Amino acid sequence: MELRQLQYFIAVAEELNFSRAAERVKITQPPLSLQIQNLEKELDIVLFYRNKRQVKLTDAGKLFYTEVCKIFNHLERAVEDAKRTQHGEIGTIRVGFVGSATYDILPSILREFRNLYSEVEVHLFEMSTPMQLEALREGEIDIGVLRPPVNDEIVHTEIVSTVPCVLAVPKQHPLLKIKNVSLSDLKTYPFVMLSRKTWSNLYDEILGLCNPIIQQEALEFQTVIGLVAAKLGIAVVPQSAVNLHTQDVVYLDLDDQLPVASMGIAWRQKDQSPLVQSFIQLARETCLF
Template sequence: MELRQLQYFVAVAEELNFSRAAERLCISQPPLSIQIQKLENELGIPLFYRNNRQVELTDAGKLFSEEVQKIFSHLQRAVENAQRTHHGELGKLNVGFVGSATYDILPSVLREFRSLYPDVQVHLFEMSTPVQIEALREEEIDIGILRPPVNSDALCTEIVSTMPCVLAVPKQHPLVEKKNLTLSDLSQYPFVMLSRKTWAGLYNEILALCNPIIHQEALEFQTVIGLVAAGLGISIVPQSAINLHTQDVVYLDFNNQLPTASMGISWRQNNQSPLVKAFIKIVKEAREGNLNRTRGQAI
């Protein structure tokens, strides 16, 4: 059974006239009649009653017509979905992200992407940078929003934001009142550190900068700030964290003496998905401050 035979059958079933059906299909009537006969022989049943005056569908032909129409409808949807997927309008995107991206670039990018591609399923996975790098290599995620550096020839990485770090201290801490802070002032106080497993680059920079007394480590910045709020120590964190625990934590600026914190986006070099390209484009627009200005200030 060929698709062409089904197309011929539908034309005859709708026209109930071989001449009009042949004209509609832009073929002559004899080949049309031959193809319908072949279809009936293959099925082993008559699909039409024929006489000199009219053509009618048999009961089996009526049922067959309904089912064939469903097949064509499903086929049309398949074609449209394939075309939409090719153009990046449909599909699935797996995005890994570090927790601190949720109070940096991620919310605005997600809002814009979902607005432009409402039929794309975006699956989010909170992961540390090393886990994201491995997940990208293993094709478990399509995009990673992480903390550079990323040392992998198989991955492309671009910096999407860079900001200074600040010192987070408990609200009643002696450093809050101290004027002209220097790095040497930090040496006598215990630190709460973001684990090296989460962000090795920043961890090593802080060690080299002030050789801190490490009292506690945590895997996420939210936990770090929570422990600072609880009075377990002080910490160096990205400026994007300054809205966390504002009632219990004070954030002190060190006049560019502290490290800078970068956020990056990574993807596989061989990934040509239009969805990945669209997401990267939106991230770059966010970085450049051009993210959908026409949609209002909410973005």
């Protein structure tokens, strides 16, 4: 049985006239009649009552017509869905992200992505940068939102956001009495540091700048700032985190003396998925503003 035969059958079933059906499917009447006969023979079913004056569907033909129409409707949907998948309009995308991305670029990217691709399922996974790189290499996620730099032959990373860092200080801390705080003023005070496992580049930059006394380390900036609020120490954090613990923490701008905090998106270099490419382009456009 061929798809073409089913198309011929539908034409005859709807026209109930072989001449009109032949014109509709753009063949002559004898080949059309032969195709219907071959279909009936293959199925061992009489689909039509025919005589010189009329053509009628048998009861079996009526049932067969109903089911064949369902097949063609399903096929049309399948073709449409395949086209939309190819254009990145439907499907699933898996996104890994560092925790600090939730108060940085991630919410705005996801909001715009859902507005434009409402039928795409977005699966989110909170992971450290090293975990995201491993998941990308293993094909467990499609996009990473992470902290550069990244040196990897399989994974490509692009910086989409850069913000200055600020100094998080608990309220009533002695540093708040100094008019213009400099790096040299920090050396005698304990620090709460974001773990090197989470962001090695920032950790090393802070060590190089002021050789801090490290009182405590934490895996996420939210925890770091919470510990600053608890007066365990001071901390260097991205400016995007300044809305955390504002009742207990003061954020100081040290006039470009502190590092900058970059956020990047990462993907497998050979991944040409339309959904992945759409997410990348949207991240670029969203982070420009």
